[in-house]
Amino acid sequence: MDKLKPEVLGNSLQQVLSTVLVLVLALVTFEVALYAGWRLAEWLDKRLRRPSNVVAYVIQVGTLAVFFFVTLAVALSVLDSLDFKALLESMEGDLVRGVYLWATLSAIAIVPLVAFLGLVVSLMRLQRQPSLRLAFMLLAPAGIGLAALIGYPMYYELRLAFSNMSLRNFREFQIGLEYGVTNLQRLLTDPVLQQQTFTPVFARTVIWTAVNVFFHVWGGLALALLLNRPMRGKGFYRTLLVLPWAVPQIIAVLAWRGEFHFQYGFVNLILTGLGLEPINWLTDAVWNFVAMCLVNIWLGIPFMMVIFLGGLQSISGEYYEAAEIDGASPYQQFRRITLPLLRPVLTPAIVLGTIWTFNNFNVPFLINQNELETSDILVTALYRAAFEYNRYGFAAMFAFVIFLILLVFSLVYIWRSGTLRGVYE
């Protein structure tokens, strides 16, 4: 309560707003620069009649790079002037940090930017389609954002995967192919954390994903089919059924963890009420895994239900009428009409559901209060390897293996089912 003062509240507001201001300013200036660069190239095109492509290309990229650098400088100075503490700090002569900051920032901004712009410009010159300009201007903010916050860190992570970085050599770590090979070998043979090797953890993750996605899809589909009819109290049911999705996940998971308490949790209370033995949900290896699955199934069904309900509502009733006239049974109607027509919704939902479950962190991490290694799935093991055992290089390689497994699975699934083709035909 003592912190609820205007200075403290204003401080956080100022931090957020100044960052947003810089962000917006940088983006606007960038768009202007992009446009100006194109106009300049166009003007040069007219002036020089027949410029070689290389000259125009260099001019365009150069202009844009200069424009962007100026933008960055303006943005940073605005950022500093808005923040007195940082300004004072930088005035006290901490030159090394300043240079470091500049170098890293420009590396973050410039490398992918030049690559991106080079791509854009060369493609534009190839296409000679001025109408595409607006498209690229529209894409630019997302492109830059994703390049800076996903592209560059991914590249950095790849470097880490081929290094021996750990807590012991945090500052002076070496990068080399041999370290990557060692990391990979360790990942496949040694225990990932202390006891379990990669294979059992991977197998558990596959079981976890399969069980969860199975119940999410069929549970969600069953509820959606029940709800997709005119009846009393439909809105009421739908509202209540969406609740698990609406509750903030951290709260839901922590509350569930409390409810798995041996003596006071309602799960065991109900079990004993039914005349069954109470279960050690939090300490027993198998039951802890079951508890994780129960919580995640509870959390995930509403999303699937909402998706499928929307899909069902877009199926025209005429199909069913025709089927009835031909004497099709409800099961046949479901099998021959509902499922095929629901497929455009079903496949992306299954792919995304699989990815999200495979990568689910909150549920397995938080339900596992006693840090049983037998309840770790790949991503929680990854988190522990990095932040509890501080094996950063090893964890980076671990992360790439997980990412590749998912990528291969999804691409194969999408390719085999062929449904996403319609999305980007």
Add this chain to the structure above:
Amino acid sequence: MSTTATVERPREAARPSAAAVSTFFRRTRGDSPFKRLLIHGTLILACLIAAYPILRVMSVALRPNDRLLSTSLEIVPPDASLDAFGEVLTNTDFLLWIWNSLIITITTATIGVIIAATSAYAFSRWRFPGRSFGLVFLLATQMIPAAMMLVPLFILATQIGIVNSYRGLVLGYSVTAVPFSIWILKGYYDTVPIDLEEAAKIDGASQMQAFVRILLPLSTPALAIVFLFNFMAAWNDYLLARVMVGSVADLNTWTLGFKHFIDQFRTDWGNFAAASIMVMIPVMALFLYSAKWLISGLTLGSVKG
């Protein structure tokens, strides 16, 4: 169940004709009472399973402090009190956490929606080189484990010195939900006929005017969903916040603050439950308010005719 074989499931037609409407109502009356009982029974059971754990949190919040752990299953304890709520509001920094979370979440969700809305427009209306690669790339970003990005982001943030401030969080949250948002919005834009924009352009509107004046208003459901997703992604984040501002008490968001209630070995259930209820209610209200848009916004894109 032999009667159900002849009584068919009624369906809502997308564009019900007069004939469809009349058969529709006849069938509803035709559902046998047993079948209706079965359906309502199943749904009530499902609702109980969905809502009971949440009601339990409420029950803990209402219990007086001396018997937080109880073996009873009832929701409203006989000696209910609101002490825990007062305790959370006066003795903890709850309001500060909520304030911090709110300002950061609302601003980043807005930025995220704007970025996604414009990019999705480009993906939907132009055939540019690298378009399908871009869409697959966006899908691929969903496969990156959150824990994977944490190490490089943490190291980079330390190196450029934006740890312990909101800078990293604002940047991170603005982009997190963008790939998924682009997918949803692109799918939705695809269902809006391009003729509308063409007509506007014939009347003298520019491409951007057509986008802002015609397409965006028509896409309100999808925009609402995307805002909700961006909002929830930032609002519920724990990992990035812990890495970026975890050590600064003044900048804690509610997810970080809540960890003070629940440690590994000591749990303050009463305060946790009361604070949870106060966090849950506005988020659930937002969710339920947008429920009418949820369904159309999420799926229209993928079931185009």
